[in-house]
Amino acid sequence: MAEIAEIINDKIKHFGRERVALLPILQGIVKEKNFVNNQDMVQIAEALDISAADVFGTASFYSFIDHVERGKYVIRVCKSITCEMKGKHKVLQALEDELRIKLGETTHDKKFSLLQSNCLGLCDQGPAMLINEEAYTHLNPVKVHEIINHFRNLSK
Amino acid sequence: MSTKQVNRADIIFSPYSVAPYEILRLSMQKTKPEVIEEITESGLRGRGGAGFLTGLKWKFFANTDGDEKYIICNADEGEPGTFKDRKLLVEVPRKVISGMAIAAYACNATKGVIYLRAEYNNLIPALKKELDIFDEHAKKFGLKFKIEIFSGAGAYVCGEETALIESMEGQRGEPRNKPPFPIQNGYLGKPTLVNNVETFATASMVCRYGASTYKTYGTSDQRGSKLFSISGDSPKEGVFELELGMKISDFVEEFGDGDTKAVQVGGVAGFCIPRKQFETAIVGEGNTTGGATMIFNSTRSMYNVLHNYLDFFAEESCGQCTPCRVGTQQLLKGIEAVKSGTKPVEYLDDLIKLSKTMQITSKCGLGQSVTNSFTSIVQNFKEEMIY
Ligand SMILES: Cc1cc2nc3c(=O)[nH]c(=O)nc-3n(C[C@H](O)[C@H](O)[C@H](O)COP(=O)(O)O)c2cc1C
Numbered sequence: 001m002a003e004i005a006e007i008i009n010d011k012i013k014h015f016g017r018e019r020v021a022l023l024p025i026l027q028g029i030v031k032e033k034n035f036v037n038n039q040d041m042v043q044i045a046e047a048l049d050i051s052a053a054d055v056f057g058t059a060s061f062y063s064f065i066d067h068v069e070r071g072k073y074v075i076r077v078c079k080s081i082t083c084e085m086k087g088k089h090k091v092l093q094a095l096e097d098e099l100r101i102k103l104g105e106t107t108h109d110k111k112f113s114l115l116q117s118n119c120l121g122l123c124d125q126g127p128a129m130l131i132n133e134e135a136y137t138h139l140n141p142v143k144v145h146e147i148i149n150h151f152r153n154l155s156k
Numbered sequence: 157m158s159t160k161q162v163n164r165a166d167i168i169f170s171p172y173s174v175a176p177y178e179i180l181r182l183s184m185q186k187t188k189p190e191v192i193e194e195i196t197e198s199g200l201r202g203r204g205g206a207g208f209l210t211g212l213k214w215k216f217f218a219n220t221d222g223d224e225k226y227i228i229c230n231a232d233e234g235e236p237g238t239f240k241d242r243k244l245l246v247e248v249p250r251k252v253i254s255g256m257a258i259a260a261y262a263c264n265a266t267k268g269v270i271y272l273r274a275e276y277n278n279l280i281p282a283l284k285k286e287l288d289i290f291d292e293h294a295k296k297f298g299l300k301f302k303i304e305i306f307s308g309a310g311a312y313v314c315g316e317e318t319a320l321i322e323s324m325e326g327q328r329g330e331p332r333n334k335p336p337f338p339i340q341n342g343y344l345g346k347p348t349l350v351n352n353v354e355t356f357a358t359a360s361m362v363c364r365y366g367a368s369t370y371k372t373y374g375t376s377d378q379r380g381s382k383l384f385s386i387s388g389d390s391p392k393e394g395v396f397e398l399e400l401g402m403k404i405s406d407f408v409e410e411f412g413d414g415d416t417k418a419v420q421v422g423g424v425a426g427f428c429i430p431r432k433q434f435e436t437a438i439v440g441e442g443n444t445t446g447g448a449t450m451i452f453n454s455t456r457s458m459y460n461v462l463h464n465y466l467d468f469f470a471e472e473s474c475g476q477c478t479p480c481r482v483g484t485q486q487l488l489k490g491i492e493a494v495k496s497g498t499k500p501v502e503y504l505d506d507l508i509k510l511s512k513t514m515q516i517t518s519k520c521g522l523g524q525s526v527t528n529s530f531t532s533i534v535q536n537f538k539e540e541m542i543y
């Protein structure tokens with residue numbers, strides 16, 4: 001795992017020791033470990049010479065910058081109206097059954113987190129979800145089972 | 157008022173020219189005012205929602221002095237029901253980049269940014285490849301214009317141009333007061349042109365085919381063709397390029413499933429058109445130009461539809477101004493209360509009034525447009541709100 005300091009320095013090199021580096025730094029850390037904790041925020045604040053509260057205020061505004069611990073694979077199920085019409089509820093239920101967690105939770109082994117998201121821009125292919133950055137479309141319970149198994153095997 | 161049948165157009169997804177960035181090269185042989193005049197003449201309006209005349213915007217931008225001028229391609233596409241920008245970025249990114257580069261040439265900008273929503277991060281590798289090809293050609297043509305990709309972080313309101321700029325500056329994505337407009341005072345205080353993905357792609361096609369050809373599409377009220385993201389109860393979901401000026405009835409005939417009860421035009425920020433207005437309403441007229449059309453058939457509960465929208469608005473309100481922050485939550489609670497019988501039917505009228513107050517008192521388009529879908533659904537499907 002890349003050190004947090006390394007990520008910060010890397011982005012500062014590109015964007016300068018300026019406020020404009022903040023979002024790219026937060027994104028870099030999320031990419032590395034799927035969430036940003038309080039210590040990371042203090043470290044960022046020191047590096048950019050702004051207050052830690054300011055870092056938290058910005059980070060907490062964005063739904064893709066998680067500040068609670070998430071699993072290795074973050075699942076975001078689209079909850080827009082057209083995905084809902086096409087069976088989002090069944091897909092969500094299948095995910096909950098498969099992972100044995102409820103919406104918003106993370107599995108004990110810290111592999112999967114199950115979240116919802118607003119429109120993913122895949123309305124013509126719903127129900128849809130993202131797992132980290134990859135999109136999965138035309139979902140149904142059988143497909144959900146296959147996809148989760150695939151990721152389970154990946155991380156063995 | 158003239159209308160058009162449902163006519164497919166094939167401009168925006170037409171094949172690339174054989175030589176990469178040929179339209180850019182040819183445009184650079186014209187004078188800068190000539191290029192802007194071509195765009196103005198075409199009557200092209202912004203495709204991001206507000207529908208501002210693109211030629212006029214470019215002209216203002218060209219006339220603004222600055223040592224560093226920015227061009228931002230708004231690829232935040234967060235409006236539920238919209239997915240045309242994604243298709244453009246996947247299938248014809250070169251046209252989008254050409255449009256940005258032509259604007260850069262015509263308006264003397266040196267820096268470009270594609271603000272890409274986080275949900276589309278998986279498009280980055282392919283976009284970067286295309287940007288490498290662009291760099292090579294820009295160098296050859298002697299155009300000093302560098303484009304970078306800035307990734308969003310999951311906030312619908314960041315599609316609003318000043319919130320987008322705030323977020324690029326590392327702040328919470330809260331819209332600014334306008335004026336000043338980004339053209340005068342944008343990213344880091346520099347003059348900044350913000351256009352939608354489709355606007356840039358279309359601008360490059362106007363340069364290719366000429367304004368006079370482009371203008372033959374559409375009606376005198378709405379020029380040209382545009383992309384429609386069609387989803388919901390339709391056997392033909394997807395992105396279609398259609399001539400502007402269609403009646404909803406023709407549109408439903410073409411894309412509905414035979415049992416269409418309502419069409420949401422312009423995304424959730426737009427209007428919900430009920431069956432009894434299909435004959436008179438025109439797609440795109442008086443509603444936003446984003447091009448999201450969601451089709452609902454008679455099995456759908458319009459209460460559920462509205463509930464879903466309000467849930468979205470309440471969640472995505474940046475919370476900066478009270479009418480929008482509190483209003484979105486109260487509208488949601490309000491329709492729940494009427495449905496459960498804890499509030500009388502007349503309460504719906506109070507809620508409509510509240511949404512109209514939000515329209516005049518909210519700071520940005522998010523809070524201002526909630527009343528569009530709210531009022532059109534509550535008024536046209538009142539029984540469904542109650543029983
Ligand atoms: C809440 C809100 C969300 C918006 N989202 C987008 C968006 O995702 N994409 C977009 O191009 N414009 C969006 N806009 C409109 C932009 O503020 C701006 O008008 C547009 O990018 C200008 O480009 P155009 O002239 O090419 O349409 C949004 C506006 C509001 C109020």
Ligand code: SF4
Nearest residue numbers: 474476477480520523
């Ligand atoms: S209208 Fe809503 S989204 Fe817009 S600035 Fe006000 S609170 Fe924020």
